[in-house]
Amino acid sequence: MASINMDPLSVDEPTGGEEEEEEEEEExxxxWSRDTQVPVKQLAAHREAVNAARLCFNDSFLLTxxxxxxxxxxxxxxxxxxxxxxxxxxxxxxxxxxIPNSNSASADGRLLVCAADPQNSVNVSDAASGRTLHxxxxxxxxxxxxxxxxxxxQRVATVSADRRIRLWDLLALKTTVSINSNHGNVISHCCFTxxxxxxxxxxxxxxxxxxxVQTGGFRSHGGAALQGGxxxxxxxxxxxxxANLLVSGSYDRTVALWDMSTLCQxxxxxxxSDWVTDVSISADRTLVSSASKDGTVRLWxxxxxxxxxEVLEKRRTEGxxxxxxxxxxxxxxxxxxxxxxxxxxxxxVFCRLRSPSRYRPQPPPVI
Numbered sequence: 001m002a003s004i005n006m007d008p009l010s011v012d013e014p015t016g017g018e019e020e021e022e023e024e025e026e027e028x029x030x031x032w033s034r035d036t037q038v039p040v041k042q043l044a045a046h047r048e049a050v051n052a053a054r055l056c057f058n059d060s061f062l063l064t065x066x067x068x069x070x071x072x073x074x075x076x077x078x079x080x081x082x083x084x085x086x087x088x089x090x091x092x093x094x095x096x097x098x099i100p101n102s103n104s105a106s107a108d109g110r111l112l113v114c115a116a117d118p119q120n121s122v123n124v125s126d127a128a129s130g131r132t133l134h135x136x137x138x139x140x141x142x143x144x145x146x147x148x149x150x151x152x153x154q155r156v157a158t159v160s161a162d163r164r165i166r167l168w169d170l171l172a173l174k175t176t177v178s179i180n181s182n183h184g185n186v187i188s189h190c191c192f193t194x195x196x197x198x199x200x201x202x203x204x205x206x207x208x209x210x211x212x213v214q215t216g217g218f219r220s221h222g223g224a225a226l227q228g229g230x231x232x233x234x235x236x237x238x239x240x241x242x243a244n245l246l247v248s249g250s251y252d253r254t255v256a257l258w259d260m261s262t263l264c265q266x267x268x269x270x271x272x273s274d275w276v277t278d279v280s281i282s283a284d285r286t287l288v289s290s291a292s293k294d295g296t297v298r299l300w301x302x303x304x305x306x307x308x309x310e311v312l313e314k315r316r317t318e319g320x321x322x323x324x325x326x327x328x329x330x331x332x333x334x335x336x337x338x339x340x341x342x343x344x345x346x347x348x349v350f351c352r353l354r355s356p357s358r359y360r361p362q363p364p365p366v367i
Contacts, residue, residue, distance in 0.1 A: 032301065037308050038269055039301040041079050045072050046295050048092070052278045053291035056098040059282040062289055064297050067092035076287070079299065099127060103148035103191070113156050115144035122147055122158060122168065136168055139175070146189050151196045157213075159187035159201055167213060179218060181209060189236045193243040200246060204233035208248055210263065226258055228265040235276060241283045241352070249276030255290045257302065259314075266311055269300050327351055 032039040046066035053064045055076070062074040071085040071093055100109025105127065112125045120142060124134040140160035147158045155167045155176070165187065167177035181187060184205035191200050197214035201223070209223035232252030239246055239260075246258040255269040255276055274294035281288050286303040305311055326332070327348040 036269075036271065037310070038267070038305065040269075040271060041299040042271075043074060043079055043081075043297040043299065044295065045081050045084070046070065048295060049274075049293040050277065050291035050295060050297055051092065051094045052096050053280060053289045053297045054096060054098065054102075054278075055280045055282050055287065055289055056101065059284070059287065062297065062299070063096055063098060064291060065093035065096045066295075067094075069093060071096060074297075076299070106149050106153035107151065108153070111149070111153070113147050113149060115139075115147045115158065117143055120144055120160070122156060124156065124170070134170070134173065136175075139166060139168070140164060145187060148190065148192070150192050151194055157190055157192070157199060159190045161186040163187055163203075165190065165199065165201060165211065177213060179211060179223075181223065183207065183209070185233070188234060191237050191239055193239050194241055195243070198243070200237050200239065202234040202237040202248060206230050206233060206250075208234055208237060208246070208258075210260075224263055226263050226265070230254065230256060232275070236278050238279050238281055240281050240285050242285070245281065245285055247279045247281050247288055249279045249290055251275040253292070255279055255288065255298075255300070257288070257305070264314065266314055267302075267305060267308065269298075271298060272296070 032041055046064065046068050048067035050064050050066050053062060055061070056063050060076055061082070062076055063071065064074065065071040069086070069089040069091060072081055073083040073085070074080070075082050095104070097104045099105045100107060104114065105112050110127055111133070112127050114123055114125070115121065116123060119137055120140045122136040122139045122144065123132050125132050139158060140162050142161035144158050144160045147156060149156055154171065155169050158166050158168070163181050163183045163186065165179040165181055166175050168174070169176045181201055183201065183203040186204045187201050188204055189202040192198070197212060199211045199213050201209050201211065207229050208226040210226065211218045211223045226246070230248070230250035230252050232250045234248055234250050237246060237248040244260055246260055248256045248258065250256070253270070253272045253275055256265050257267045257269070258264065259266045269288070269290070272290065272292040272294050274292055276290050276292050278291040279288060286301060288300040288302055290298045290300070292298070328346045329351040330348065332348060
């Protein structure tokens with residue numbers, strides 16, 4: 001792929017006569033706008049809709065892709081464009097992944113999963129060779145909108161326009177869970193908590209639902225609906241590392257933050273001029289990224305979110321379902337959502353962050 005350094009606030013490629021001006025712009029990067037309750041930076045290098053935006057490489061970089069057939073690697077701290085990947089794709093780039101730290105790849109980076117139309121099938125492939133290892137045909141009755149590994153890489157979750165959620169087991173080589181979601185429209189997206197116990201489904205019916213897929217609690221009482229939803233179809237969702245916060249994006253052009261202890265919406269982030277296509281959140285819960293059909297990416301600094309009067313009021317009126325656990329590593333007590341409480345969670349978020357997985361992909365060199 002060709003790679004070009006360019007001004008992140010411009011859609012025009014630099015020309016020879018403007019080198020000094022471009023260098024000055026690059027040194028500045030994007031500035032935090034404080035016109036809203038939550039400081040935000042706007043990044044603009046794509047010429048068409050931005051379809052995905054993922055924080056990566058220990059949240060120091062942001063990778064985006066677009067319908068303009070390009071991908072861009074941004075430096076999060078400076079918000080400068082570090083690499084422009086172009087010249088390979090001739091059509092829109094709709095998805096991206098940093099392997100193995102991606103839901104479309106297994107935890108060890110050896111397997112990839114994808115869906116195919118019109119067969120409504122799922123393929124699990126070897127990442128190194130590209131060889132298909134498992135092909136599951138007619139897995140759904142309609143288009144599969146999202147497929148992803150669970151955090152333990154034991155099952156593949158799929159959601160579909162048929163409004164069903166399915167879990168395909170890689171050991172049993174069969175579907176072990178099939179859920180009729182009772183969503184009123186297409187399920188557009190899904191995401192797991194880090195311990196794999198809960199799955200959240202997002203739908204065009206403007207709602208999100210939470211499913212306990214580890215204990216099977218959904219069989220007796222269905223999914224838990226998140227309260228105070230979007231005004232438009234929900235297009236994407238993402239859990240924080242500690243599962244206490246859920247971020248969602250919608251066709252109503254907003255990003256919503258959800259408190260998972262109460263299953264209620266905490267804050268709405270507004271600014272995009274077209275629908276939000278993707279969201280991600282940093283491991284320390286200080287940054288949220290959002291991609292939009294308006295051609296921009298926004299970085300929201302939510303570090304001081306709890307000081308916003310609107311959030312404080314909701315905390316006061318809604319209460320909290322929070323448990324206190326003791327970290328087995330540092331011995332300190334730490335709060336956690338009741339939803340996240342399990343025998344799998346034994347360390348506080350700070351100790352978990354200090355013990356990263358063995359494999360950490362390095363960002364590509366700046367050219």
